[in-house]
Amino acid sequence: MSTKDQAIEKWEIQLRKGSLELAILASLWSGKLYGLEILRTLADGSSLMVPEGTVYPLLARLKAEGWVDSEWVEAEAGHPRKYYSLTPSGRRHLLKMSRSWSSFAASMDRLLRPLKKEER
């Protein structure tokens, strides 16, 4: 991999890292999920490719912040699963994050419009 590609990869890692909290909270918007389901939702619904080991400590933090809650549910087969769901304050926090993200993305899109014409 060339140095330029490595630089892009490094930058993408930083970008993903910065949006991970928003992505995890957003995956819980429609209902409760357990850790592996959150990872699968993020992998299917986005190109986030989340490092698995990072998600669980981050979920523990979101719980400590009071934005998600958790409960253990017996699985039909195998070990019980720890399900996470958004708390009311977590839903409000997520809505605020989503508004900030949309406004930021719109600004970046405006800034990048001339480049897109060039790429065509």
Place this chain on the structure above:
Amino acid sequence: MPEHDSRVEAYLAELRIRLRGLAEADVSEVIAELRSHIDESSRGDAVDAVLMRLGSPAELASLYETENLFDRAARSQSSPWLLLRTITRWATFSIAGSFVLFMLIAGYVVAASFFLAALVKPFSPDRVGLWRLANGDFSLRLGFVEGPPPQATELLGWGLIPAGFLIGAVAFWLIPRFGRWAIRHWRRVPDLPSRAERR
């Protein structure tokens, strides 16, 4: 995954040892959650691949420990020592953390200097004081050997004693609050395990 796969048991046992900074109930919950994750993931994937994607026990424990330190330090009654330990760890992976650590240390040095100046002033009134130097700079001079700076004007006189205690006390009160505020508002996810990044 076969029940009690020795690789999984060794992985979780090492993780348990490395999580000794967490409360026992939290450790058991972490282990149970990861066991459930490994169990379900390894129905479709090799156990070794599943464990590699999670990162090593050392990397994973470090993430949990950091989150745990941050949580404890951000609480209003956390000790200044815990706060300093947490922010020192923060500084190892973040520019924001380095800035906060610098501010904290600089703040404590200034606060301690004012306190010490107020304490020493009665014993060495001519050598301890807040001086305005000839070039306009201020100098808080502490010492028993050197005299006051040349052509300098002392500003507070005996007033340095109450002022020093007051400024020192306010600074000691404010600095940990700033540290906790910074943790609550500026902290970010720590660096990710390098192997897991390249899954």
